[in-house]
Amino acid sequence: xxxxxxxxxxxxxxxxxxxxxxxxxxxxxxxxxxxxxxxxxxxxxxxxxxxxxxxxxxxxxxxxxxxxxxxxxxxxxxxxxxxxxxxxx
Amino acid sequence: xxxxxxxxxxxxxxxxxxxxxxxxxxxxxxxxxxxxxxxxxxxxxxxxxxxxxxxxxxxxxxxxxxxxxxxxxxxxxxxxxxxxxxxxxxxxxxxxxxxxxxxxxxxxxxxxxxx
Amino acid sequence: xxxxxxxxxxxxxxxxxxxxxxxxxxxxxxxxxxxxxxxxxxxxxxxxxxxxxxxxxxxxxxxxxxxxxxxxxxxxxxxxxxxxxxxxxxxxxxxxxxxxxxxxxxxxxxxxxxxxxxxxxxxxxxxxxxxxxxxxxxxxxxxxxxxxxxxxxxxxxxxxxxxxxxxxxxxxx
Numbered sequence: 001x002x003x004x005x006x007x008x009x010x011x012x013x014x015x016x017x018x019x020x021x022x023x024x025x026x027x028x029x030x031x032x033x034x035x036x037x038x039x040x041x042x043x044x045x046x047x048x049x050x051x052x053x054x055x056x057x058x059x060x061x062x063x064x065x066x067x068x069x070x071x072x073x074x075x076x077x078x079x080x081x082x083x084x085x086x087x088x089x
Numbered sequence: 090x091x092x093x094x095x096x097x098x099x100x101x102x103x104x105x106x107x108x109x110x111x112x113x114x115x116x117x118x119x120x121x122x123x124x125x126x127x128x129x130x131x132x133x134x135x136x137x138x139x140x141x142x143x144x145x146x147x148x149x150x151x152x153x154x155x156x157x158x159x160x161x162x163x164x165x166x167x168x169x170x171x172x173x174x175x176x177x178x179x180x181x182x183x184x185x186x187x188x189x190x191x192x193x194x195x196x197x198x199x200x201x202x203x204x
Numbered sequence: 205x206x207x208x209x210x211x212x213x214x215x216x217x218x219x220x221x222x223x224x225x226x227x228x229x230x231x232x233x234x235x236x237x238x239x240x241x242x243x244x245x246x247x248x249x250x251x252x253x254x255x256x257x258x259x260x261x262x263x264x265x266x267x268x269x270x271x272x273x274x275x276x277x278x279x280x281x282x283x284x285x286x287x288x289x290x291x292x293x294x295x296x297x298x299x300x301x302x303x304x305x306x307x308x309x310x311x312x313x314x315x316x317x318x319x320x321x322x323x324x325x326x327x328x329x330x331x332x333x334x335x336x337x338x339x340x341x342x343x344x345x346x347x348x349x350x351x352x353x354x355x356x357x358x359x360x361x362x363x364x365x366x367x368x369x370x371x372x373x374x375x376x377x
Contacts, residue, residue: 001097002093002096002100005098005100008100008101009100009138012105012107012108013104016107016108016110016111016112019112022115023114023123029120029179029182030182031120031175031179031182032123034175035120035124035127035175036114038127038175039111039114039126039127042107042135043111043135045135045139046103046104046134046135049139049141050100050104050138053141053142056150058142058146058156058157061157061238064157065159065163068160068163069163072163072171075174076171076174079175080178083174083177083178109297112297117297117304119306121335122304122306122349122351124335125293125351126293128335129290129293130294130297132330133286133287133290154238155235156235156236158235159232159235166326169325169328169330169336173325173335173336176338180338
């Protein structure tokens with residue numbers, strides 16, 4: 001049961017990340033690309049959690065937390081950069 | 090056994106929602122509607138996956154393990170903030186919108202608005 | 205801002221300038237290290253006391269929560285709405301044949317407290333097919349983008365009744 005769920009999970013997340021990359025490449029606008037990157041890092045966290053369940057270890061927790069924090073700061077910085085042309089004023 | 094079933098259910102639901110969010114990101118017509126997929130579906134989907142991880146390590150392994158809940162909490166706090174900032178960046182860039190009642194009718198974007 | 209910060213430093217040294225922040229920091233620390241060993245509780249308390257003291261100047265005013273009862277009743281409504289909203293958005297995304305009707309609406313704000321407005325904007329972004337987009341001039345309106353609307357006025361009324369009214373009770377006495 002769990003094996004099936006994990007296989008489904010990995011497949012779905014892989015597909016989701018591929019779709020994000022499609023949007024990342026296609027654009028058409030910079031904000032679209034930033035949105036795609038934002039979704040991509042959230043999906044990465046999901047994949048890390050699935051890997052953690054698969055190998056039965058929570059060693060990836062810190063990595064996931066760091067990705068969540070850095071990803072958020074990155075999105076905010078990019079959004080501010082698009083709006084203002086500078087990040088720190 | 091029942092724990093395994095619950096974990097599997099959460100993984101199925103979470104992965105499905107995350108996938109739907111990403112489908113929305115590709116298929117929806119303009120930037121502002123596209124943003125809805127990632128902010129809602131993906132956040133809830135990943136939240137469900139993290140919950141699956143919490144239940145798995147707490148019920149099927151030894152000992153209570155709640156620290157994945159911290160990531161869920163963090164994602165739920167940051168998702169609306171980044172969506173808000175991205176919409177504002179889009180409005181500032183005058184990204185094309187296919188919505189009724191375009192934002193310009195309401196005096197937005199407000200040129201004086203602070204970040 | 206500096207005036208207020210100075211006023212709060214002049215009013216005397218307090219060991220717990222933000223008691224709620226202290227509790228939250230201890231809980232977050234315990235979650236982070238994933239243990240409730242007594243020495244971790246002591247270390248967490250140390251951080252919980254030190255961090256509010258060192259960052260005191262960044263928090264010039266306290267968010268005031270007057271009606272805890274309303275807050276306790278609001279949270280389950282909010283969580284329920286988040287789940288329902290996600291099902292709706294998911295359905296709109298996978299239903300390929302349906303034509304979407306995205307709309308911009310302007311919600312006039314009755315609340316003035318910055319914490320209340322921030323909470324409202326975040327709540328709107330997480331619930332039914334809406335993303336809060338921009339605060340209007342003078343913080344009196346909120347521009348909201350919605351994914352699929354029949355009647356914009358009904359949406360505005362719903363946001364005001366369901367989310368703004370309880371937040372007004374919670375944050376403004």
